[in-house]
Amino acid sequence: MPFLISPVLTPGALARTPQPTLPTGDGLLLRPWRAEDAPAVHAAFQDRLIHQWHVRSCDSVEEAAGWIAQWQQAWKDESQVQWAVVDEETDELLGRVALRQILLGDGVAEVAYWTVARSRGRGVAFRATTTLTHWAFEEIGFHRLELFHATANEASCRVAAKAGFTLEGTKRSALLHPDGWHDMHFHARVHGD
Template sequence: MAPLSLIPPVVPAGRLAAMEQPVLGLESGWELRPWRLDDADALLAAAQDPAIRHWNRLVVDSPEEARQRIERMHGRWRDELSAIWAIARPGGAAAGLIGWGDIDLAGGGAEVFYWLLPEARGGGVAVEATERVSRWAFDELGLHRLRLTHSVANTASCRVAERARYSFEGTMRSALLHADGWHDEHLHALVRGDL
């Protein structure tokens, strides 16, 4: 029998899977809601958007593939691997995505990622959504440390990190392979109590 760890998990296994994914309202009138199969066209459009393709490794080639990815999003919630929301107007189609990947319940951490379609850009939605999912990750899920990373060339994501009060912690050299080669990445973080 393996010895028990002297350090208890920050968040007990099963906590995320036991939750129903909530709809999170934003003061701007947007909302964060679970992805639906009828959002497949928005996911497909995102995979064709040059800005999203440049900074994200999103590959979706058909509506059927988009629906499969949406089903995987729900499965990854149940498996406690990620928590992904659509950014939408109430009752409207998805215009963006935000969520937590690389969730480590025992260690108390996760990494935020996001993208917006053109109609949602420029109004502070990414910042507001990042702040909202960060509060949820601390207050509802119980995580301790949240990360935000981006290519050093992605100045828009750097502004989102700064405005969402993620502290800059350094540059990770040659950290992520994009279509145009290896990129250095900035590492920003938010720790419970920072907000």
């Protein structure tokens, strides 16, 4: 049965080229993950705030290396895009930003991010999210980007709002964390906002 509309993005919209490195223009780079980033990813996931707001732990450098291999493959599969957020001069890992839950035909994806403890309060998540959003809308052609976070995570809410993601509502008891069910804020940005 044929569709009445054309897909917003077609297969190959991402994978037809290598995953790009995206400069923020103010000292950060979003770059593809490398195998040698595994120790830094493992170290980041030992932080109590990562444990508080994320549902996964990372128990070893080998596990982190497996995640990185999955993230690299996900670009080719066009299922998600994960970037290391690093200092442009030193290549020090400051965080991660990603598009997940990609639906090419609908032109929709979910934005996600985390930062390492020493880089918090420096605008890293906001700057990375802003750069990713521009790339997704202007260079690739996504129509809508969504962003979810626990309502109790006020820092993440500030990042979303500052990056232009409108709060569209609250999903009650939507995600199980180690400390119980969390209500989730649901933010979104549409191309042209």
